[in-house]
Amino acid sequence: MKLRQIAHSRTGDKGNVSTISVIAFDEADYPLIAEQITAARVAAHFAGIVTGPVTRYELPQLGALNFVMKGALGGGVTRSLALDAHGKSLSSALLDLDLTAPEHPEGGKARQGKS
Amino acid sequence: MRTIRIGAGAGFAGDRIEPAVELACHGHLDYLVFECLAERTIALAQQARLADSDKGYDVLLEQRMSAVLPACRKNGTRIITNMGAANPLAAAERVRDVARRLGLAGLKVAAVTGDDVLAAISGSALSLLEGGTLADLDNRIVSANAYIGAGPIVEALAAGADVVVTGRAADPALFLGPLIHSFGWAKDDWEKLGKGVLAGHLLECAGQITGGYFADPGVKDVAGLARLGFPIGEVSENGDLIVTKLEGTGGAVTTATVKEQLLYEIEDPVRYLQPDVVADFSQVRVRAVGPDRVAVDGGNGAARTGLLKVSVGYVDGCVGEGQISYAGTGAVERGRLALEIVRERLALTGVPMTEVRFDLIGVDALHGAALSQGGAPYEVRLRVAARTGAAADAVAIGNEVEALYTNGPAGGGGVSKSVRQVVAIASALVPESLVQTQLSIFEA
Numbered sequence: 129m130k131l132r133q134i135a136h137s138r139t140g141d142k143g144n145v146s147t148i149s150v151i152a153f154d155e156a157d158y159p160l161i162a163e164q165i166t167a168a169r170v171a172a173h174f175a176g177i178v179t180g181p182v183t184r185y186e187l188p189q190l191g192a193l194n195f196v197m198k199g200a201l202g203g204g205v206t207r208s209l210a211l212d213a214h215g216k217s218l219s220s221a222l223l224d225l226d227l228t229a230p231e232h233p234e235g236g237k238a239r240q241g242k243s
Numbered sequence: 244m245r246t247i248r249i250g251a252g253a254g255f256a257g258d259r260i261e262p263a264v265e266l267a268c269h270g271h272l273d274y275l276v277f278e279c280l281a282e283r284t285i286a287l288a289q290q291a292r293l294a295d296s297d298k299g300y301d302v303l304l305e306q307r308m309s310a311v312l313p314a315c316r317k318n319g320t321r322i323i324t325n326m327g328a329a330n331p332l333a334a335a336e337r338v339r340d341v342a343r344r345l346g347l348a349g350l351k352v353a354a355v356t357g358d359d360v361l362a363a364i365s366g367s368a369l370s371l372l373e374g375g376t377l378a379d380l381d382n383r384i385v386s387a388n389a390y391i392g393a394g395p396i397v398e399a400l401a402a403g404a405d406v407v408v409t410g411r412a413a414d415p416a417l418f419l420g421p422l423i424h425s426f427g428w429a430k431d432d433w434e435k436l437g438k439g440v441l442a443g444h445l446l447e448c449a450g451q452i453t454g455g456y457f458a459d460p461g462v463k464d465v466a467g468l469a470r471l472g473f474p475i476g477e478v479s480e481n482g483d484l485i486v487t488k489l490e491g492t493g494g495a496v497t498t499a500t501v502k503e504q505l506l507y508e509i510e511d512p513v514r515y516l517q518p519d520v521v522a523d524f525s526q527v528r529v530r531a532v533g534p535d536r537v538a539v540d541g542g543n544g545a546a547r548t549g550l551l552k553v554s555v556g557y558v559d560g561c562v563g564e565g566q567i568s569y570a571g572t573g574a575v576e577r578g579r580l581a582l583e584i585v586r587e588r589l590a591l592t593g594v595p596m597t598e599v600r601f602d603l604i605g606v607d608a609l610h611g612a613a614l615s616q617g618g619a620p621y622e623v624r625l626r627v628a629a630r631t632g633a634a635a636d637a638v639a640i641g642n643e644v645e646a647l648y649t650n651g652p653a654g655g656g657g658v659s660k661s662v663r664q665v666v667a668i669a670s671a672l673v674p675e676s677l678v679q680t681q682l683s684i685f686e687a
Contacts, residue, residue, distance in 0.1 A: 132462065133462075136457075136459070136462070136463055136499060136503065137503075138456065138457075138504075138506065138507055139431070140506075140507045140509070142282075142508055143282070143372075143373065143668070143670060144373070145508060145510065146252060147506070147507075147508055147510060149503060149507070150495070151273075151499065151501070151502045151503060151506070166379030171547060173614075176610075176611040176612070176613040176614070176615070177610060177611060183511075185511060185512055185525075185557075187512060187525065187527075189526065189527075189528055189541075190502050190527070190528070190529065191502075192502055192506060194506045194509060194510075196446060196510045196511070203282075204667065205282065205668075205669045206283045206559075206665070206667040206668045207630075207665065209562060209598060209600045209628040209629070210600065210609075211602060211604065211608045211626060212609050214624065217609045217610070218610070220608075221610050224614075234456060
């Protein structure tokens with residue numbers, strides 16, 4: 129299962145920092161996302177792009193995570209040579225991460241096997 | 244409890260015009276805010292001002308104001324905008340001129356100045372957040388503007404301004420100002436100020452909270468994006484917020500659109516640094532309370548830092564770029580061959596570059612080779628971009644790509660090439676005491 133099936137995401141930028149949210153469509157799926165979409169996993173996924181540390185902030189009452197990736201934008205939006213200087217398309221890459229569905233479905237969309 | 248209605252009429256400099264007109268005519272608004280300054284916009288505006296001292300404000304200012312002023316005057320809606328960019332005084336005069344032309348006698352337009360701190364920090368060794376000091380940027384500095392807070396906007400509203408024009412102000416402050424003015428929130432009521440910043444943060448990108456920048460067919464469908472309605476915030480005296488939009492407009496306000504915008508461009512949600520307060524979004528909750536109506540509460544805040552962020556614009560060489568397309572079977576292979584040819588040519592001719600990128604749009608341009616997965620696209624577009632010191636060297640990049648027409652692989656078409664001067668932004672922090680704002684009022 130792809131993360132995209134149970135979560136949505138938006139990328140923002142500040143200087144050379146990219147911020148990416150991951151938000152569960154159904155808050156019941158948040159624990160699964162929080163367990164599997166770790167800062168280390170996101171850093172590995174973007175290893176070819178992000179040069180600095182990746183920090184994860186948790187907002188369980190929203191069913192959301194917020195990733196802050198330093199050194200993600202080729203020196204900064206205003207300097208970058210990249211086609212997508214703002215890194216706005218990074219959210220779509222993050223949503224392609226694979227999730228392992230839990231063995232005993234209950235609760236959210238992922239657990240109900242609707243995906 | 245008293246509630247005021249604030250609309251967002253633009254989320255960036257090039258935003259659509261009609262949604263703001265709809266809000267002005269039918270939104271029953273107390274305030275309409277236009278946020279039009281990105282990180283770099285003010286440096287580019289400063290360059291325009293250096294070329295012509297009457298310019299340096301947002302180029303769509305007069306068009307936007309002509310479109311909304313009559314309805315705003317009729318409905319008693321006051322306008323706050325940062326479209327003054329590098330020249331709020333000239334901008335305010337232009338708004339006054341528009342008002343006169345429209346027969347809106349007596350309309351008061353306030354200009355807030357003082358965010359320009361170039362003279363105050365010039366020659367100093369102020370530390371840059373990116374590393375190094377201001378002195379490293381030497382004679383390449385174009386502009387330096389502090390992100391000012393809500394204070395001068397509150398003053399302008401208290402002075403009776405119908406339109407408040409600022410230069411660089413923190414985006415949420417454009418919304419926080421009218422809230423402080425309306426409700427008399429104290430300067431150290433950190434919780435209320437935090438809630439006001441939350442409202443401003445949610446609304447400032449306009450359509451990004453009403454279904455814009457959100458649609459993903461089959462997963463997140465949004466109807467009516469060509470007629471997207473811009474948001475209205477209903478803010479009560481205690482800082483609680485309902486986000487909504489006009490009935491009959493396109494888009495959607497849902498808990499999902501609100502959550503995406505809540506986290507947009509936020510780093511640590513506990514510490515969202517603003518000139519007026521350190522806002523805390525970490526305990527915010529959202530709930531749907533009706534069709535296209537979402538309630539937001541739980542915003543908080545802590546004492547401000549006393550420091551203001553300054554954006555320093557500086558000239559950072561040039562970027563030259565060229566593109567060409569290939570199609571059909573073998574398109575990717577021909578694109579790759581073409582990239583290798585350009586790479587070799589740039590080495591052979593010795594174009595002095597400090598950085599260069601070779602991309603195949605449709606294959607690996609956005610996220611590099613590692614994340615691009617299989618599948619042969621029908622068409623690809625080669626893109627070479629390089630950073631050079633001089634514009635003459637940047638020209639060579641596009642020229643080498645263009646020369647692929649007759650010297651490169653078969654079937655290359657649709658060349659485009661460009662050279663641009665880079666105005667980059669560095670950031671620094673200064674004590675708020677360094678920044679003294681002034682108010683000027685013009686009457687139509």
